[in-house]
Amino acid sequence: xxxxxxxxxxxxxxxxxxxxxxxxxxxxxxxxxxxxxxxxxxxxxxxxxxxxxxxxxxxxxxxxxxxxxxxxxxxxxxxxxxxxxxxxxxxxxxxxxxxxxxxxxxxxxxxxxxxxxxxxxxxxxxxxxxxxxxxxxxxxxxxxxxxxxxxxxxxxxxxxxxxxxxxxxxxxxxxxxxxxxxxxxxxxxxxxxxxxxxxxxxxxxxxxxxxxxxxxxxxxxxxxxxxxxxxxxxxxxxxxxxxxxxxxxxxxxxxxxxxxxxxxxxxxxxxxxxxxxxxxxxxxxxxxxxxxxxxxxxxxxxxxxxxxxxxxxxxxx
Amino acid sequence: xxxxxxxxxxxxxxxxxxxxxxxxxxxxxxxxxxxxxxxxxxxxxxxxxxxxxxxxxxxxxxxxxxxxxxxxxxxxxxxxxxxxxxxxxxxxxxxxxxxxxxxxxxxxxxxxxxxxxxxxxxxxxxxxxxxxxxxxxxxxxxxxxxxxxxxxxxxxxxxxxxxxxxxxxxxxxxxxxxxxxxxxxxxxxxxxxxxxxxxxxxxxxxxxxxxxx
Numbered sequence: 001x002x003x004x005x006x007x008x009x010x011x012x013x014x015x016x017x018x019x020x021x022x023x024x025x026x027x028x029x030x031x032x033x034x035x036x037x038x039x040x041x042x043x044x045x046x047x048x049x050x051x052x053x054x055x056x057x058x059x060x061x062x063x064x065x066x067x068x069x070x071x072x073x074x075x076x077x078x079x080x081x082x083x084x085x086x087x088x089x090x091x092x093x094x095x096x097x098x099x100x101x102x103x104x105x106x107x108x109x110x111x112x113x114x115x116x117x118x119x120x121x122x123x124x125x126x127x128x129x130x131x132x133x134x135x136x137x138x139x140x141x142x143x144x145x146x147x148x149x150x151x152x153x154x155x156x157x158x159x160x161x162x163x164x165x166x167x168x169x170x171x172x173x174x175x176x177x178x179x180x181x182x183x184x185x186x187x188x189x190x191x192x193x194x195x196x197x198x199x200x201x202x203x204x205x206x207x208x209x210x211x212x213x214x215x216x217x218x219x220x221x222x223x224x225x226x227x228x229x230x231x232x233x234x235x236x237x238x239x240x241x242x243x244x245x246x247x248x249x250x251x252x253x254x255x256x257x258x259x260x261x262x263x264x265x266x267x268x269x270x271x272x273x274x275x276x277x278x279x280x281x282x283x284x285x286x287x288x289x290x291x292x293x294x295x296x297x298x299x300x301x302x303x304x305x306x307x308x309x310x311x312x313x314x315x316x317x
Numbered sequence: 318x319x320x321x322x323x324x325x326x327x328x329x330x331x332x333x334x335x336x337x338x339x340x341x342x343x344x345x346x347x348x349x350x351x352x353x354x355x356x357x358x359x360x361x362x363x364x365x366x367x368x369x370x371x372x373x374x375x376x377x378x379x380x381x382x383x384x385x386x387x388x389x390x391x392x393x394x395x396x397x398x399x400x401x402x403x404x405x406x407x408x409x410x411x412x413x414x415x416x417x418x419x420x421x422x423x424x425x426x427x428x429x430x431x432x433x434x435x436x437x438x439x440x441x442x443x444x445x446x447x448x449x450x451x452x453x454x455x456x457x458x459x460x461x462x463x464x465x466x467x468x469x470x471x472x473x474x475x476x477x478x479x480x481x482x483x484x485x486x487x488x489x490x491x492x493x494x495x496x497x498x499x500x501x502x503x504x505x506x507x508x509x510x511x512x513x514x515x516x517x518x519x520x521x522x523x524x525x526x527x528x529x530x
Contacts, residue, residue: 024414308352
C-alpha cells in the first residue's frame with residue numbers, strides 16, 4: 001500500500017500503521033516511515049508557502065480599502081496569514097526540514113503553493129469574495145487536517161482554523177452588504193463571484209480519481225477526507241448562502257440532488273494545471289514579490305545572526 | 318541535503334512550554350529555532366500564543382533536555398547515567414498518545430545529581446509513563462511573572478476570543494433558531510482545561526438546506 005524505504009522493515013510499518021489505526025498522534029521524536037516524513041514536509045511546507053503568497057493578492061488592496069474599518073480588518077487578516085505561514089514553517093521544521101531549504105524551494109519554483117493565489121484581484125469586491133470563498137474552502141480543508149495524525153501539523157491547524165473563521169466571516173459580511181447595495185455594488189459582487197467561484201472549487205484539488213497521493217495520505221491518517229468530499233462540503237454550505245444573498249452562481253449545471261447535495265458542472269482542469277504550473281496567471285509576479293521581500297530582509301537575518309554569534313561568544317567567555 | 322545558498326542557518330532548537338492559567342501545568346506545545354534566549358521567547362510567543370490565553374511561557378534548549386521512552390531505557394540503560402550538573406530538575410511526562418493540543422505535561426521538580434539520575438527517579442516515580450523528560454531549572458528561560466509583563470505579553474491574545482462563524486447570523490436563519498434546535502456546535506476540547514482553543518467544527522455533516530434558487 002505504501003512505499004517502503006530500503007532501511008525500513010515490514011514490522012516497523014505494521015507497528016506504525018497500527019498506531020495510526022488506534023488514532024494515536026505521531027510526535028516529532030517518534031519513529032515514522034521516511035515516506036510519511038517526506039509527504040508531510042511536502043504538504044506542510046507548500047501549505048506554509050500558500051499562506052505567505054496568499055498575502056499578496058489581498059495586500060495590494062490595503063492602501064485602497066474604502067473605509068478605515070475595512071482597512072483595519074484587511075490589515076488584521078493579512079498579518080494573520082503571515083502568522084499562519086510561521087505556524088506551518090515551524091511544524092515542518094519539527095520533521096527536519098530547514099527554513100532555508102523550504103524558502104529556496106519556494107523561490108526556485110520547485111515547491112508549489114495554492115493555485116488560487118495566482119489569480120489577479122481586479123476590484124475591491126474580490127477581497128470580500130476571497131474571504132468568503134477562498135477562506136471558506138481553506139477552512140473546510142484545514143478543519144479536516146486539524147484531525148490529522150501528525151501532532152505538530154494538527155496543532156497548527158487548530159490555531160489557524162480559529163483565525164480563519166474571522167476571515168471567512170468578514171468576507172461574507174462584506175459581500176452580503178454589497179449584494180444588498182446599489183446596482184453598481186451588486187454588479188461588483190456578482191462579477192467577483194463570477195471570477196472566484198470556479199477557482200475556489202479547483203483549489204480543493206483534482207478529483208479523487210486524478211489525485212495520486214490521496215491513497216497513501218489517507219492510509220496514514222494525514223488526509224481524513226478526499227478532495228471531492230471536502231469540495232462537496234464546501235458547495236453544500238456556500239451555494240445556498242450565495243443564492244440567498246441574491247447572487248447567481250456561474251454554473252448552469254449546478255443543482256441539488258435528491259439527497260440534498262449540490263452538484264456542480266464540469267470543472268476546467270486544463271486551467272487548473274496551467275495556473276499551478278505558472279503557464280497562466282501571476283506566478284512570476286508572485287514569486288518576484290517574494291524574492292524581493294526575501295532580499296530586502298537579508299539585513300535582518302544577518303543582524304540576528306551576528307547578534308546570536310556574539311551572545312554565544314560572550315557565553316563561552 | 319545541500320547547504321542553502323543564502324546566510325540563513327538553522328539556529329538551535331528550543332522546546333516551548335506554555336501555561337494556560339495559574340496553577341495549571343506547563344505543557345509542551347512545540348518548538349522554535351532561535352539564536353538566543355530572548356529570541357526564543359519572542360518567537361514562541363508569536364507562534365504559540367498569538368491568540369489563545371496564556372499566562373507564562375518557558376523555553377528550554379533542546380541540548381539541555383534529556384528524554385527517553387521505556388523502550389529506549391531498556392535498549393540503552395546507560396542513559397540513566399548521563400552526567401551533568403546536580404540540582405533541581407523539572408520533570409515532564411507523556412501519558413497518552415491521543416492528546417491533541419499538547420503531548421507532554423510538566424508535573425513537578427525533583428533533586429538529582431545529574432540528568433541521568435533525574436531520569437532514573439522519574440522512571441521510579443512514574444513507571445507507566447510513555448516518555449520521561451527532564452531538564453535542569455538553570456536551563457529554563459521564562460517570561461517575567463510580574464503583572465505588567467503578563468499583561469503586555471498575554472493580555473492582547475486573551476481578549477481576542479473567537480466565536481464560531483455560525484454565531485454570526487449574516488445569512489440564513491438567526492442563530493437563536495439554530496440554538497433552539499440544538500444545531501449550534503459544541504466546543505471541541507479533547508482536554509477540558511484547554512478552554513481557549515475553540516476548534517472550528519462547522520456542522521458540515523448536516524443535511525444541506527433546501528432553498529428556492
